[in-house]
Amino acid sequence: MSESILDDAQLASRLAIAAGEHLLRLREHGLLPATCLxxxxxxxxxxxLTDLLRRHRPDDGLLSEEEAADEARLSRRRVWIVDPLDGTREYAEGRADWAVHVGLVKDGVADVACAVCLPALDQTFSGAAPPALPAALEGPLKILVSRTRAPRIAEQVAQRLGAQLIPMGSAGAKAMAVVRGEAHAYLHAGGQYEWDSCAPVGVALAAGLHASRIDGSPCRYNQTEVFMPDLLICRPELAASLLSTIAECLRHEEFHHV
Structure with a gap:
């Protein structure tokens, strides 16, 4: 690869695809048990990912799930945030709902140079060239949630809105399912980090979706504390209703805990 002559968006996509291809080959070889795959x-x-980013963007900061956070990144305006394998459990189980995230943040905001690769589906989404947002699905709202820890707030929102909760693996896979028009929203609360949402948020925003924290505040990256526990990605016409319902549910919870 000649990454040095690629622009940021091309680099993000190329790296995500390359990592995905390596992961597919590793899984298809079948030489490792699922417990360590x-x-x-x-x-x-x-x-x-990190070797190539350090080689071709040496002046940028870097934050990866698989490495200790380098505090030097906090002084950089440009920082790459990567999740080399989002959905480790799904990958090891032979499922398709896992992803590779490569995202560039500028001054704390996810840039269009964000890419989410779904290797098992042979699909890569770039914030620089997002797909056109399809028409909304008819029928009840479909809200994507974690397979292993569906948040209580999502259950409450679904009950109030008559929505259907759909469990799925990787955050990237869920976010891209909303981008593709296969669901109306992705709602998470209770535990994530910057690398879980950075690239998906960059792509989702570029595609015209709403993406924020569940209190409606913007997603900010390259923070001292990389824990980012909640996220809402949804069709723009549903954002106000979903955020209002989430706020009502949270107030109800607080009242009952007084």
């Missing part, structure tokens, strides 16, 4: 894949993809 995910961890090995994480390390493999992380080495590829």
């Amino acid at each position: 995910g961890a090995h894949g994480d390390r493999l993809a992380n080495t590829l």
Whole structure:
């Protein structure tokens, strides 16, 4: 690859695809048991991504799930945030709902140079060339949630709005399902980090979706504390209703805990 002559968006997509191809080959070889496949894949993809980013964007900061956070990034205006294998459990189980995230942040905001690769589906989404937002699905709202820890707030929102909760793996896979028009929203609360949402948020915003924290505040990246526990990605016409319902549910919870 000649990454040095690629622009940022091209680099993000090229790296996400390359890491995804390596992960697919590793899984298809079948030489590792499922119990260690995910961890090995994480390390493999992380080495590829971080080595190439440090080689071709040496002046930028870098934050990866698989490495200790380098505090020097906090003084950089440009920072790459990567999740080499988002959905480790799904990857090891042979499922398709896992992803590779490569995102560029400028002054704390996810840039269009964000890419989410879904290797098992042979699909890559770039914030620089997002797909056109399809027409909304008819029928009840479909809200994507975690397979392993669907948040209570999502259950409450679904009950109030008569929505259907759909479990899915990787945050990137869920966000791109909304981009593709396969669901109306993705709602998460209770635990995520910057690398879980950075690239998906960059692509989602570029595609015309709403993306924010569940209190409606913008997603800010390259922070001292990289814990970012909640996220809402949804069709823009649903944002006000969903945020209002979330706020009502949270107030109800606070009242009952007084």
